[in-house]
Amino acid sequence: xxxxxxxxxxxxMGMTNKKSxxxxxxxGHRAMYWYKQKAKKPPELMFVYSYEKLSINESVPSxxxxxxxxxxxxxxxxHALQPEDSALYLCASSQPGQGAREQYFGPGTRLTxx
Amino acid sequence: xxxxxxNSGPLSVPEGAIASLNCTYSDRVSQSFFWYRQYSGKSPELxxxxxxxxxKEDGRFTAQLNKASQYVSLLIRDSQPSDSATYLxxxxxxxxxxxxxxxxxxxxVVTP
Numbered sequence: 766x767x768x769x770x771x772x773x774x775x776x777x778m779g780m781t782n783k784k785s786x787x788x789x790x791x792x793g794h795r796a797m798y799w800y801k802q803k804a805k806k807p808p809e810l811m812f813v814y815s816y817e818k819l820s821i822n823e824s825v826p827s828x829x830x831x832x833x834x835x836x837x838x839x840x841x842x843x844h845a846l847q848p849e850d851s852a853l854y855l856c857a858s859s860q861p862g863q864g865a866r867e868q869y870f871g872p873g874t875r876l877t878x879x
Numbered sequence: 880x881x882x883x884x885x886n887s888g889p890l891s892v893p894e895g896a897i898a899s900l901n902c903t904y905s906d907r908v909s910q911s912f913f914w915y916r917q918y919s920g921k922s923p924e925l926x927x928x929x930x931x932x933x934x935k936e937d938g939r940f941t942a943q944l945n946k947a948s949q950y951v952s953l954l955i956r957d958s959q960p961s962d963s964a965t966y967l968x969x970x971x972x973x974x975x976x977x978x979x980x981x982x983x984x985x986x987x988v989v990t991p
Contacts, residue, residue: 807967807981808923821978855922866911866971868979870922 768792769871771856777877780846786874788839788856796861797839798868799831802853814839815861846878880905883970885982892962892989898955900985902968905949911971912944912951916964917984923967927953958989 769790778784788797796815800808813821814833822831828850830842839856853875857868883904892898902912911930915923929935929942929951941954951970955962968982 807983810978813978853922866979867913867925867928868969869925870915873922 769856769858769869771854771871771874773874774872775875775877777879778843778846779879780848782846783842783844785843786841786854786856786876788841788871789837790856790858790869790871791837792858792869794858794860794869795836796859797833798857798859799829799839799841800855800857800870802855802873808855812841843876846876848878851876851878881982882906882972882980883968883982885966885968885985887983888986888988890985890987892955892958892987894958894960894989894991896958898958898962898987898989900953900955900966900968900987902951902953902970902982903949904951904968904970904980906970906972906980907946907949909949909970909972912942913969913971913979914940914942914953915967915969916962917967918964955987958987960989960991963987963989 772787799811802808811825812831817833828845832840853873855873856871859868885902914927916926917923927942929944935942939956943952965984965986967984969979
């Protein structure tokens with residue numbers, strides 16, 4: 766099973782709202798990632814969790830708050846977002862450590878901030 | 880110099896022909912190389928990974944790696960309209976913790 770699932774598929778939120786994006790994988794991977802992708806651009810790394818610990822934060826604004834409750838779940842909590850945060854948010858997972866690092870992406874959440 | 884460079888395209892390919900996509904990278908210690916296909920509005924889908932110099936074939940896809948030249952390519956044989964997509968080259972960097980660096984992507988358009 767090489768599936769990564771994400772909910773919701775689409776999200777529209779106002780700048781004062783609080784919402785969360787969810788990601789789940791059942792591949793036994795111990796590294797999980799959040800990416801942001803704008804139209805016609807490649808994915809930009811936001812956060813990396815390795816063994817449920819935050820290992821990379823790519824200087825992401827504090828209005829984005831990641832959480833990894835267990836090895837299968839990854840959340841991204843959103844608060845006081847700006848219209849420029851509208852994008853496709855992708856979750857991915859892989860095995861951590863050296864060696865093969867194939868990352869498998871979920872279908873993404875299309876976020877619109879109004 | 881960008882860490883991972885790809886021609887943005889669009890690369891127009893007649894149906895049944897070979898599509899050739901190129902990717903160069905700047906960090907010599909990069910270990911692993913990946914090609915993703917991304918349809919418009921969808922998420923990236925892993926189609927090939929390659930770790931050693933030489934060719935790796937999987938169905939209609941062949942990845943080629945030349946670490947001395949810091950070059951990785953993807954060939955798509957017998958191109959089909961369903962191959963029309965953006966192809967992202969990703970390089971796994973070892974420096975620091977290690978993370979993927981994506982190229983900007985090459986748009987491929989297969990014309991019937």
